[in-house]
Amino acid sequence: MNFEDFKYHEKNIPASSGQKTLYFENLKNTFYEEIKAAKNKHDYFNQFDQDSVENFMIRYASHKANLAEYYTYYINESYHNKELKYREKTEKVFNLILQKKLWNIQLQWRANLINIKEIRTTWDFSFWNRHITSCPFLPLVEEAEVAILKQYLRDPSNNHDSDEWIYNWQDYREIMEKDEDGDLSAMPDWYEFYDNRMGTGTLLLLPDERGSKEDYYADLGREFYINETKEKIATPATPYVPPPPYLFSGIEEMFKYARKFEDDKHIVELFKIANGLNKTEESYGNICDDEIDAAIELLKEADYAVPINGNSDWREAIKQCAQQYINNVIADEIDVVYEEYRMLAEIGLSKNDDQDVMSEFEKDSIAKIITSYILKGREICGEPQDFDF
Structure with missing residues (x-):
């Protein structure tokens, strides 16, 4: 998607650091007021625990402002390399x-x-x-x-x-x-x-x-x-009314809301990209022709010769070979994940809600x-x- 006509394109944003910070802080507040007003126009939020809805609206407005401010980062990240692919x-x-x-x-x-x-x-x-x-x-x-x-x-x-x-x-x-x-x-x-x-x-x-x-x-x-x-x-008992479900403020929940209610196609695309970066890679668990082809394509990306063990079923051998390749890539990436884990622990931050x-x-x-x-x-x-x- 072309972002040249994006409402929050960098050419439309104040250049100075101080003005830019104030701009996006005000934008976050604007987004909050918008979703708060939208709450009264549709019944989407009525099905959820209302305390969680308020928390969702606050986080949604903040995330939306973040997407608008760093849209170039998210666009670039959507083309992430092999290492990030398995993160x-x-x-x-x-x-x-x-x-x-x-x-x-x-x-x-x-x-x-x-x-x-x-x-x-x-x-x-x-x-x-x-x-x-x-x-x-x-x-x-x-x-x-x-x-x-x-x-x-x-x-x-x-x-x-x-x-x-x-x-x-x-x-x-x-x-x-x-x-x-x-x-x-x-x-x-x-x-x-x-x-x-x-x-x-x-x-x-x-x-x-x-x-x-x-x-x-x-x-x-x-x-x-x-x-x-x-x-x-x-004695007729009072019918049990289960409490409304909790509305989590995760990336996927925010994307679902954006896809349903956002009018700006660029904002929806950014939510989609952020959600895609948060998705797990597809599994190669079942043995069928399509997945064997996928396993072979996966092995083609390897920059070294991947050994294949013998097996009475050649398709099982290919599947196991591809999975062992994935496991080796993950093993190589574990240190990076561990380093990030330690860093967040040391400064007392969490990636979760x-x-x-x-x-x-x-x-x-x-x-x-x-x-x-x-x-x-x-x-x-x-x-x-x-x-x-």
């Missing part, structure tokens, strides 16, 4: 370290060895599994852990697509369930690889004291509320149900209605 994949794989650190913490927490303010019940580990990069109590990633992850990625026996690694890394019951041979067959390969090199495998021997007590109290509380409901069954995540944490409806069961169970046992057990 988001690399960041996602880097999170495997965070998941393992959270898993180790969970094992210690369940054994009553540590207390954590942001963990009320075992359910909260599932919450932080979904928001791992915003988890506030994880210790910093160490260089040794980064080195281990790079070893894991370069190991030919671990040529899995990183998109296949997205599941509940904190599902204690599933991971710790032994099969008929007495093995932990659901244990992620990455966890075993890490334990064997960091010597943390002994954490698996810790007892699940918290989980057992939690189940006991929750069962008592659940049974109490079930019986209470049966007694009131004859941590405030939004904490708001969702406090409003988690499933967590509220579970805590109500546990506290009622404690009350039935004549014990304090707290989580100090």
